[in-house]
Amino acid sequence: MDLNLVNDKMKKFAATAATALNRAVQYTEEKLGQAEKTELDAHFENLLQRSDKTKQWTEKLLRSSETLLQPNPSVRVEDFFYEKMDKKKRDRYTNAEQLGQVMIDSGNDYGPGTAYVSPSIYKLNPAAKQSKHDPAEDLGNCLIACGQTQMKIGNAEKEFVLSACNNFLQPLKNFLEGDMRTIQKEKKLLENKRLDLDACKNRLRKAKTTAGQQQDDAVAKAEADLRVAQSEFDRQAEVTKLLLEGISSTHGSAQTCTVVEDVFLAHHLRCLNDFIEAEMNYYAQCHQYMADLRKQMGSLSSSSVVDCASSTFSSTDPASSSFHHPILHPFTPSPASGAQVRVPSLSSLGTFAPHPSAPPAIEVTAPSPNIEKKQARVLYDYEAKDLTEISLTEDELLSVYHLPSLGVDYMMAEKGHQRGKVPLTYLQLLN
Template sequence: MNINLPNFNVKNLVKEAGSTLSRVVQLTEEKLGTTERTEYDNEFQNLAERADITKAWTEKIVRDTETVLIPNPQNRIEDFIFEKIEKTKPQRLSNLEHLALDMIEAGGDFGQDLPYGQALIKVGQAEQKLGQCERDFIASSGICFTQPLRKFLDGEMKTITKERGILETKRLDLDACKNRVKKARSMLGQQTAERELRVAQAEFDRQAEITKVLLEGISTSQASHLRHLHAFVETQVRYYKHCIDTMNNLQRDLAKLRPAKPRLRINSEDVDGPPNTINHSIVHPLAKSNDFNTHDFNEFDDNEDLDNFHTIDINNDEVNVDENHENTSSTLRNQSNNTNPFATTDILEQYDIEFDTSAITSV
């Protein structure tokens, strides 16, 4: 049985192993401070520091934006996996859409013809619209902002990191060659070391130039990031505008379903009262009398207004109505003589009405 083994170049393997060993030795001596190292110029160092800052903050901005768009970390991990395996992301309902479906279903069970059921259905439909707006906002934000920034990190920034790593390797080789030149004792050994030093110096200079060009390109990348940021803000503006329009429409629809408030008439002025708070036990006793004639009050000429307006006795003392009309009139006159102008406080507080009691006078 013949087995074809790959052809290894033993010479290159030994050479690479020797280079790796010399780099480790050089790096260790630098950490210990027993040898010198080649320093980069100030311009290159500034570019490198700027690249590190750009990378760190861009990664954080992308993470934070994705956290805002998709708060559930499990969903973010799931989406990331589907992107890596190039599969379609699952269509999951958002929290708003779950709430919308429950409201619509509850409204149907409570009764579509009842006020509460109608209101639940309308609110649920509005929540559905908000959920769709949110879905569109997430998709648009990914296209115009997070995806370009992540592409920058996975493409240009990874290339810069790789080239900087190669440059550091070339620097270690260069410094190792410098140390070998210093340590060479024989003329032959010194010539060999100097030749390796020249080669290492050329490779280092070439790699430093390549890395510097890439670092300088970060300024152009940030100009693109600025355009992406503007697009993200515009997407947010559209999203919140759609949300506001949806909620304003919902508010108008719910206002149409709200029952009308009862109305009070105090000192010939119409005042809105809270819903369902009319206490018919405090209706003026004349309204309970069989001899009461609505035409005695010109404010109640309209039957519809009569149904919506109530005359309220603002006195605390209960008025007793006798069967005899004359006794009733006498009782009312006696009662009016003892009218307390401050007895309206309880009624005003019940209806949450600010009223100047000084305007009430006794007859």
Template sequence: MDFSVKKLASGAGLFLTRAVQFTEEKLGQAEKTELDAQFENLISRADCTKHWTEKIYRQTEVLLQPNPSARIEEFLFEKLDWKVPSRVTNAELLGQYMQDAAKEFDLGMPYGNTLEKVGECEKRLGEAEKEFLQTSAISFLTPLRNFLEGDWRTISVSLEYHIYSNTAPDFQETRPRNYVLSASASALWTEEVEKAEHELRIAQTEFDRQAEVTRLLLEGISSTHVNHLRCLHEFVEAQAAYYKQCHLHMQELQKELGRLPNAFALNSTNAIATPSMVTEGSSSPVETDTLKIEEVQAPATGTRKARVLYDYDAADSSELSLLADELITVYTVPGMDSDWLIGEKGNHKGKVPVTYLELLS
């Protein structure tokens, strides 16, 4: 019985080719395509890259969009080449609900005022999250997908067609031994053999060329790793910027809540933002009422220039208001909270938060 695995698997697609080749080799219907150790190592490295890139890509998708239905909808929109609708983040929706509730509860009351402030902050957090999602999708998720759908598909097709499909040609003369042909039949047979050998050489040359192309594609995996490394750095930077922005928004919210009437003690900035609580009875040269900011003198050495990252409104007369991108002089004094510095610009001085500054050398 002429049992052909290829006939059974015809039309099943490239993903079955390796299984077909392996089965035929086991059944003795095909000779194994021998590959050198370096080539095998390149294939193994490429398979490993594809495997882990798929896992990282899928989990990054879940991180950026936890809702499976939303992911499917966005996928369909992209495949249909439609514009993906802009989504309201959960933080934005929560902030809107809080602000709507504040209007119902009366903005003149403490609860209503607090709801309004917190709702506004939640909406800012939602906007920051939306910016982070967009940046991460462009700088990290898209390059991974481009590799899987582009470079890896090219490598895979080259492997399937030119290595695993066993296209390495072979030819054996099938004339029985001790069989004497007539002169005309012998000449015809010789002509057919020469023609077959010529086709064999052409096929072998094509196979060698395609094998070399596949080798070059596999060696390009190193460049893929370099590109993904750059994308990974950009992803980390996007996360760091996002969490830093969220931290600043929460600090501002804590300050605003601390200024509201009937504010709870835990809402003060120092209760949460300060890494170490000041022990009862201890005093700081800057925090005490007896020492005024104008009495603080800049040290002879230790002053530095700093660039302001964000606008900052002073909470009281001891602090210094800041504008983004302006340059100020900063320094510290003994016993001062590590989250704050003394800032000077022109004839004005006051406490400034470290997180709002980029210290320059």
């Protein structure tokens, strides 16, 4: 073993230990108010404070965004370990996908049918059991439709999370682990150089107060150490200031804005715009999926309920035509005049009601022989606004008739097995 090499290593270790001890002593004396501290200029201090704020708020923003995208803390910890081990994260079902899968499985178990009719309608009249509609199969069809929509929402959520991670979270992580880590490292070096400088100043001050023949030698050595420490501090302060001011030495171009304005306002703002764009697209997709589901459920439910209600209340038995139920509006029908029968609102029958604030359902009447039906052609496309209406397609033919309860602006229309009110302005009567 080379003794000179061992000796050099021991000297370096001793010098490092002595430097660390001097820094600790200087730091402690400064905290106790027993030593002077070199103050930086106001602009430099402002840059340091703003960089600390940038780091602090970026970290909080990153943690809060991760919580929004993945509320389960155990899953976040698991993903963190997968990321550190450079392994692919496990593909998990979202909550919407889990609900959708359960709905689809239960719907397939019930059996697909047409549209859902609540079994409560059978309580209105036992004769309704003669209808061909099977509530179990109808419920299965509606559950499958809802489950498929939930699966679409789950896929949209995955796309949103992926886009947010790539365009928002990852750039924030890169900023903290790259630029900000470099700045923090240089700030720590600057603090160490400042402690060394102040320690040299204290040694020089003590050397000047010492009496004796060796005073000149001690002062000369202390002054030499002070000059070295001052030059190193100035050089490190310049490097740190350049980083904080955002001057790009690699491209040789000087920028006048600070690191907060340059990195945070430019880079972070671009990432934030990407995040908002992804979130906006996600909610727009969810709204469209639910609107399509509402339209589908509305058309199926209204046609099924109206058909079943017609078969229930169009009995030739006079007692059935004057059937009364507490949920219906009270009135006294006249069997001899073929009086109209009110059908309960869809919400009271337990059917799907997409608009809780929608007005009460209109009177739907089973046509009697005294009602004159007419043929009409649809002039424009029309989307049903609630379950009491039916959607129209341009140029299709309908059977329509007037009902006193609808007023002058609407007519009752029949299209296949569907029946509901339609605006008169969308129709052209043919006879």
